[in-house]
Amino acid sequence: MTARLDSVEPAVRDPIRIDFEGWSIEARAGETVAATLTAHGIRGLRATRTGADRGVFCGMGVCQDCLVEVDGVPNQRACMTSIDRPLRVRRQRHGQALAAEVTALPPATAESLRTERPDVLVIGAGPGGLSAAIAARRAGAAVVVVDERRYPGGQYFKPLAVDGEDVAPPDAQHREGLALVRRALEAGVEIRTGVMVWGAFAPAEFTASDDRGAVRYLPKAAIVATGAYERGWPVPGWQLPGVMTTGAAQTLWRTARRLPGRRVLIAGNGPLNLQLAAELLAGGAEVAAVVESARPGARHLGALVAMAAAAPSLVRDGIRYHWQRMTRGVPMIDGMVVAAIERTAEGLAVTLKNASENGGHRRFEVDALCIGYGFEPSNELLRALGCRHDFDAEQNRLVTRRDGDGRTSVAGVYALGDCTAMGGARVAAADGAVAGYAAAAELGLPLAPALEREREAAKKQGDRHRRFQRALWTLYRAPPYRIEQASDDTIICRCEEVCFGDARAALAEGVIAAGPLKRATRIGMGPCQGRYCRPLLEALLAQGSDRQPDEHSGFAPRVPVKPIAIRDLASASD
Template sequence: MSAEIHITFEGETVLARKGESLAASLAAHGVQAFRTTRCEAERGLFCGMGVCQDCLVEVDGKPNQRACMTKVDRPLVVRREAHARPLAPIDAGRPPVTIGEIEMIEPEVLVIGAGPGGLSAAIAARRAGASVLVVDERSQPGGQYFKQLSVEAPPEAPPDAQHREGAVLIEEAGRLGVVIRSGVTVWGAFEPNEFAATAEGRTLRLLPKAAIIATGAYERGWPVPGWTLPGVMTTGAAQTLWRTARRLPGRRVLIAGNGPLNLQLAAELIAGGAEVVAVVESAPRPGVAHAGLIARMALASPQLIRDGLRYHAARRSGRAAMIHGMVVAGIEKTAAGLSVHLRSQDGAAEQRREVDALCLGYGFEPSNELLRALGCGHDYDPLRRQLVTRRNSDGLTDIAGIYALGDCTGLGGARAALAEGIIVGVAAARALGHQPDAGLASRLARAATDLARHRRFQQALWSLYAAPAYSAKLATPETLLCRCEEVSFGQIEEALSEEMRLMGAIKRRTRVGMGRCQGRYCAPVLDALLAERYGRPRDEFTGFAPRVPVKPVAIEDLARLG
C-alpha cells in the first residue's frame, strides 16, 4: 500500500495515501462537506476535475485550494473554506512585473490537454519530426479516460487494461522526446497563436508555431432540487476517486444519468466493494427495434460491445437494479444520507432511494473555451445539444495554425480521439515542413479507417441512448440554476418578467454565470430555456461570450512571477 501521510482536517487527524488527491483522502474519511457558501449552504466534491470549484478548502493557511486538484505529498493542515472568512493580504513586498518579464516558451507544436487525443497527436507530431510540448492542468497525464493510479494499488485492485493502455501511451510519448508538463493551467488564448498559463504560481506565455487543442469535455449540470448537496457528484468525479486513488464515493451509491459511462462506473464501484443500489438510465429500455443499432455497433467495435456486456454482468453480480426511462427529480438530505426522488419521463411513475452518495452523469459539454476565445467558428448540433467546432479533415480550424480534436470539438469518445490524434498530429507537423516516414504514413492510413469506424459506433451508440433533454419543469422556483452565485430559477423568472430576453442582460441582472465555474453548468441550461421560451435556435452567439481568463487564476499569479 502507499505510504500513509497524516493530514489535519478541522483539527481531526485523517490518514491519507501519498499521491492521492485531498478530495480522495477526505471522501475516504467520510467527509462530504468541504466549504460553506455566502448563503451558508454546504458544498462538497462535485465535478472532481477542477471545473466546478465547489470543493475549495484552505490548505496550510492558503485559501481557495481545489481539493480535487491538490495532491497529498506531505502532511497538510486543512480547514473548510468559509465564505465569510477574511482572505490573507497579498504580499506587497515584491514589485509587479511587466509582460516582457514573464517567462516565454516557444514550442514548435503545443498540445493543450494530455488525454487520449492530446497524447496521440503529440506522439504523431513527434514521430513526424516536430518538437512537441504538452501541457495539462492535472497532476499527471492521461486525461479523464486514461486516469492513472496515483497511489500504489492494493493487491485486490491492481491497474486494469484501461490503466495499462494509458501508461503505454504516456511512456511512448516520453520515450520519443515529447515534453509533458503537468499542473499547467492555460487560462488565456489570444491571436495570433498566443496562450497564457500559470504553473506553480508562475505566469507563462506560450507562443507555439502550431497549437493543437485537446481539452476534452465536462459533465452537464442537472439542476433539480438538492443537486448542490454534499454527496451529490458527477459520475466522472466518482470514477476519478476510484481509478486514481481506489477510494469510494460512499458505501451505498445510486448512479443516474444517460450513457454507458454510468454502467462502467457501476461495475468499478461494485468491484471496489460499494453497494450500488441501482443504475438509473433516462433512455428507454432497448428492445427488438434497437437490434439494428446494436448490430452496427458490434460491427464497428466488437471490443466495446464486449466491455458493455462485461459491465452488465458485474452490475448483475452486485445485485444493482437497472432502471430505464427515469430521471432524478430531486434530492433531500436526511439523517442517514440522501433521499433521491426518481420520476419517469412522463411523470407517471415515481420511486425513492436512500443512499450515501448520488452520481449524476447526464452527458457532456465540450471544453471549447480556448477555441471560442481564439475566434474559431462553431455550429450548434441540435441532436447532441452542443457546439461543434468547424474544422477540415486534418483538424485545422478556421484560425491559422490552430488545430483541435477530441471531445472539445464535439463528442466522439476516446477511441475516436486516439485515431483523430494521429491525423491531426501529422497534419500539424506537415504544415511546419516535416514529412512523415513510411511507417507513420501506414499508421495514418489505419487511423483514418479507425476514425470512420469509431464514428459509426458513436452514432449508433447515441441513437441507442437517445433520451429527452433536461427540462426546467424539474426545478422549483427555489432550485439553484447557478451553483456558484446561488441564482435560483425564481430569480431568472423575475428577470424574464422584466422582458429580459438576452443572456447578457439576465447575467447583469442576476449574476448568473459570474461565478468561479464561469457559467459552465448554468449557461447551457439557461440558453436552452431561452431558446424554448422564445422559439429561437441556439448557435455560437446565443450563450455567454468567452472571457479571459477562461479559468479562475489568482490575482497574485497575474501580478507577479510568483
C-alpha cells in the first residue's frame, strides 16, 4: 500500500464486527486484531506444541507469539493484521498441515521476481528513515521508503489508526509524526507500507513481500533504519498470556486507544516505562506500580544537569510523567526487578525481588504485566549484507561500524537509528538527515549550500542528543540480567519451549558452540528465529569464559530473516 496525503490520518468509520471462535465482538476499523481481542479480555491466541497458551508479547511482529487464523488463513500475526472488514478469527493450533495447492507451487528465482531500481531505498519509516528519505529527495534522488506496518511513523510515533467520539485525539507526539510523514510526501518521497523486507544479498540487493507478492529491489544506495525490539526478561512465567513488552502495551494505547488490562504493573529499566504509566493512567487504567531496576537519586545530579542542557524539553516531559504518576498515587519502586510470574484465576501474580541481590520480595496481582528491560537491534539485514559490527560491552549488543555520514563497511549501504546503536528517536532523525544527504551526494547529486548547512546542523543536533542519551543512561544504569540465576525450568526459547536446563545439559555434554547447541536442543529454530533466545544463549556460552560475543558468534542471519508465506517464494512462477 502506498501512503498518500489523504491517508495520513484515519477517517471516521463505523464499527466492524468480527467473529472469534463463534463469539461476535465489536472492533474499531483500523485497529489490529490483537487490539480488539485484548480489549475484550481475550489473551490466549496461539496453542504451542504442548498445548500451552501464548498471546501478545512484542506487539510489533517480531516474536510470532500472537499468531491466529484469519478467514481460514493460518499464521497471521494478530498484532500486524488490521481490521478493515468483518473477519473470522480462530486461535492458531500447532502443527496445521499446509494447503495442497501451496506445496505444489513451483519455486521462483531471484531473477524472476519483479524488480525495481530506485535511486535510494530506505528500509523503515520511523523518524530516522523518514528524515533520511526527505533529505535524499530534497537533494534530487528518487526515493522509495518501505515499511512492514500499515501506517508510516515507526515504533516511536506509533500513529493513531482509529477515530471516533470515544477515541482520545492525537497527542503532540502523534502530531509530530504526522507532520514528518506529510513533509516526506510533499517532498515527493514514495512511502510503501505493508512491505516486509526478508532478504538481503551483497552488494545491495533486497527481497521483500507486499500485497502483490515478492519483489526485488536493486537500489543505487540503501539506507537501513529498521530500529530495535525489546529484550525478553526470562523468569518463570514470562511466556504467559498477559505478559507483554512495554512497547506492545504502548502500541495498543497509542495506535488503537486500547488498554492492556484494567490493572497493570509496569516493570523494567528506562524512561519509556514511566511514559507508558502516564498514558495508561490517562486512558483509565489502574497502574499498580512502576518498578525500576535502577536507583536514580541525588548522586546523579550531574547527569540531570547534562540532560537539561542538551534537551530541556525531554526533561520537562519526564517531570510531567512523574507528576501524573504521583498525583494518581502510583508508587515508584526503585532497585527491584520481576522475579517470577504465575497465572491466577483472575490474571497474573507477579513477584519482585531486589535487582542487585536476593531478598526484598514483593507481590502484585494484576491483569497485565508490561516489561521493558532494554532493546536488541534489528540488524539482521545489515549482518546478512556483511556490514561489520563490534560488540559494545556497555550496551551489551552489536554496534554497526559507520563513519560520520552513516556509511557502513559495505559500499552504497548506510545505516542509522537503533538498529545500529541505541540513541533514541532524536538521534535517529538527525542521523537520518545526514545519511540521506550523504547518499544523494555519493550518487553524484550536488548539494546546494542551503542543504550543506542543513546537513551540518543535523550533525550538531545528533551530537547534542547523544550527550543527552549518555547522561540519561548514567541516570538509569542498572544491574544486568544475571544468567546464572535463571532456574533450569525457566524457558529460554519461547517458540520451541526449550528450558535453561536443556541448554545447560547440552553444554555439560561438550556442546559449546551456538550452531551445534541449536541442533541439539532446537533453541532458535522457532518462527522468531532466535531473536529472544540468541542473546541468552550467547550469555550462557560466555559464562565462565573470557569470550565476548562478536559478529560471528550466535546464530548467523539467514534468508528469509522473517517468516514469509511459501506462496511469496513461488508467486513469480505461479
